[in-house]
Amino acid sequence: MTALTTFLEHYNYFITIFLMVSGLYIVIARGNMIKKLVGLSLFQTSVYLLYVAPGKIIGGTAPIFDRAYTVYSNPLPHVLILTAIVVGVATLALGLALVVRINEAYGTIEEDEIFSADGEI
Amino acid sequence: MELFTNAVLLTLLAIVTVAIARQRSLFGVVILSGIYSFLMASVLIVLDAVDVAMTEASVGAGISTVILLATLHLTKSIEYPKPRNTLLPLFVSVFVGAALVWGTIDLPAFGTADAPIHRHTTPRYISDAQDHRIAPNIVTAVLADYRSFDTMGETAVIFTGGIGVVLLLKGRRRRRPGKTAGEGMS
Incomplete structure (x- = not known):
């Protein structure tokens, strides 16, 4: 019973960890560079959840002042994560631009083929 | 619900x-x-x-x-097309996941109002934002008023990223006509 309550109370964190680990797995296991970058952004997105979930108060409302409400969820993680999202898309764009250039230099975006092409030279 | x-x-x-x-x-x-x-x-x-x-x-x-x-x-x-060997990545991922689960079990339960995250710093920001009458949205107040220099740093990061993308893709356009036309252009 207690194990079940603990699991339900931490369900958010477990899903967050699952998303994070899946992103890590995709980054390591897949050789395609676009897929790798998608995995990287999965990893990033799980961090948003890790920050925002503890700030939630059950029965609270979004942190916007109104006379009808007194309990607000924590606004500080939201501010941090707003920054993280925008920086995340900047890094994704930079990574994809590098992929485009790599594709022009090697004619492929598969990591294994790029390594073998380098070995031949 | x-x-x-x-x-x-x-x-x-x-x-x-x-x-x-x-x-x-x-x-x-x-x-x-x-x-x-x-x-x-x-x-x-x-x-x-x-x-x-x-x-x-x-x-x-x-x-x-x-x-x-x-x-x-x-x-x-x-x-x-081809998948790689997935044994090692699977092992690494499961190991990292297990370590993280072990680390999160002691965290306070989801949604409780008396968790440490709500008792420190945050009440000050909420009451100050209400007293100063900056913006009704506290996130906006923190982002644009209390922490605007941090937001400026964020803008600098995006600007750098954008310049990087432009530089990477600009060199590409210049080279492409050179390749199709001949060896003359560098």
Whole structure:
């Protein structure tokens, strides 16, 4: 019973960890560079959840002042994560631009083929 | 009700993640990551982070999908064929996941109002933002008024990223006519 309550109370964190680990797995296991970058952004997105979930108060409302409400969820993680999202898309764009250039230099975006092409030279 | 919606949306997120990991068509991966971003935005609304949800829906599901599709168009690669050996990555992932689960078990339960995160610093920001009458939205007040220099640093990071993308893709256009026309241009 207690194990079940603990699991339900931490369900958010477990899903967050699952998303994070899946992103890590995709980054390591897949050789395609676009897929790798998608995995990287999965990893990033799980961090948003890790920050925002503890700030939630059950029965609270979004942190916007109104006379009808007194309990607000924590606004500080939201501010941090707003920054993280925008920086995340900047890094994704930079990574994809590098992929485009790599594709022009090697004619492929598969990591294994790029390594073998380098070995031949 | 909040808890139930949250749990359902999180489960859907996990399912979409598995689908992304298994999908072999890159086009499918891009579309699934758009779906993932929209689900994440819904979860963020349930978690009361409305500003973050709006940004995630526009940036994560909008711009990211567009630049991923543009990259697919430029690289002309739609599918990737052969899987690699997945034993080592699986082991690393399971190990990291187990360590993280072990670390999170002691965290306070989800949604409790007396967790340490709500007792320190935050009450000060909330009461100050109310007293100073800056903006009714506390996130805006912190981002634009109390922490505006941090936001300026963020803008500098995006600017640098944008310059990097422009430099990388600009060199490409210059080289391409040189290659097709002959060896003359560098």
